[in-house]
Amino acid sequence: MAETALPALVEALRRLPGVGVKSASRMAYHLLQHDREGAVRLAHALTHAVEGVRHCSLCHTFTEEAVCPTCRDPRRDRAKLCVVETPADQAAVERTQAYAGLYFVLMGRLSPLDGIGPRDIGLAKLFERATGGEVQEVILATNFTAEGEATAHVIGEALKQRGLQVTRLARGVPAGSELEYVDLGTIAHALVDRRSS
C-alpha cells in the first residue's frame, strides 16, 4: 500500500501562506513526533473556524455572529467610519485606544494586477453604509503602500463626490525615530504636511 497520510499532510501545510515544502515537512514531522495533541487541536480549530466564522454584515470583518461585537457596541461613535484593509490592521488601530468609532474592513485592497477590483473589497457596501446618514467622517486607514494608497484614493474620491468628509491617516516621521535613519520619502512628506506647534 502506498503511504499517503504524511505526503497529504505536507501538501496541505504547504498551502499556508509563507510555508514552503521544507517548512511544511518540518511542521508535519514536529506534529507527528512531538505534538500530536497540537495536531488534533489544530484540526478541530480549523473545522470549528470554517464552520463558525463568517463576515460581519455591517463591517465585513470576521465574526461568529451576524454582526460583530465592535459594530454592536453601543459606546462606539457611529459618526466615524475607519476603513482598513484587514482585521489585522483593524486590531492595530484598536490597540492604540485612540479611536472609538466604527470600522469597515475591506478584506483586501484594490489590485488590478491580481484581478482584485471594487467588487472584491465590497466598495458598494462601503458606499451604502457611508452614505446611510449616520456616518459623518470616513477615515481612510489603508496601508501606505502603492496599492493601499490607490485604494484610499479611489474610495476618497467617490465619497467626496457623495458629500462626505474624508480624511487620511497622517503621514510623517514615526514616533521614537531618529531623522538620520528615516527614509527620504517619509521626511519629505513630513515637511510638506508640517503643522504649527
Add this chain to the structure above:
Amino acid sequence: MAETALPALVEALRRLPGVGVKSASRMAYHLLQHDREGAVRLAHALTHAVEGVRHCSLCHTFTEEAVCPTCRDPRRDRAKLCVVETPADQAAVERTQAYAGLYFVLMGRLSPLDGIGPRDIGLAKLFERATGGEVQEVILATNFTAEGEATAHVIGEALKQRGLQVTRLARGVPAGSELEYVDLGTIAHALVDRRSS
C-alpha cells in the same frame, strides 16, 4: 457571546514550529478569506495523519504500516545500516540514489541540554538491530553539528565495542564550491582527510 473560533485557530497555528503570532494570524485570515477548502483539507490531513502514522518497528521512521516500505523492500542491502537523525535526512540520502542499504532513523539527536538522552532516540533498539547478525556496516549520517557529531561519537564507540564496522560520512569541500568561499574548518578537515587521486 465571546468570539473564540478565530483566536483558537491562531493559537493552534502558533504551535507549529517557526510560526509566531503574526504569521499565525496571517495564516488564519488567509484560510478563512481565500482558502476555506484548504482549511478543511488541512483539518482532514491532520486527523488522518495523527490516526494513521506511526513508527516503523524496524527503523523508527514514520509509516502507516507496521514496517515501512524501505525496510520491506527485498532489493535493499541488509548488510548496511545508515543512521540518520530525521526522515528529512533519510530523504536527502535517498535522493542521491547512491545508497541501497537500510536505515535507522533516530527521530532526534542526543541533546543533554534539551533533556534528550539515549532512550529518546531509541539507541537500545539501534544496538539490538545492528548486532542482530545481518548488519555488517553501520554508516553514521547524523548532521555535522555539535549535537550530531556527539551523537555519532556515542553510537560509533558503542558499536565498535560490539565488533561492528562503523563509518561516518566524509567531511570535506562541498561539490561545486569555490575554495575562496568555503569556511576554514571545512578546508582544514578536507586537508586532514585528503585522499590519493
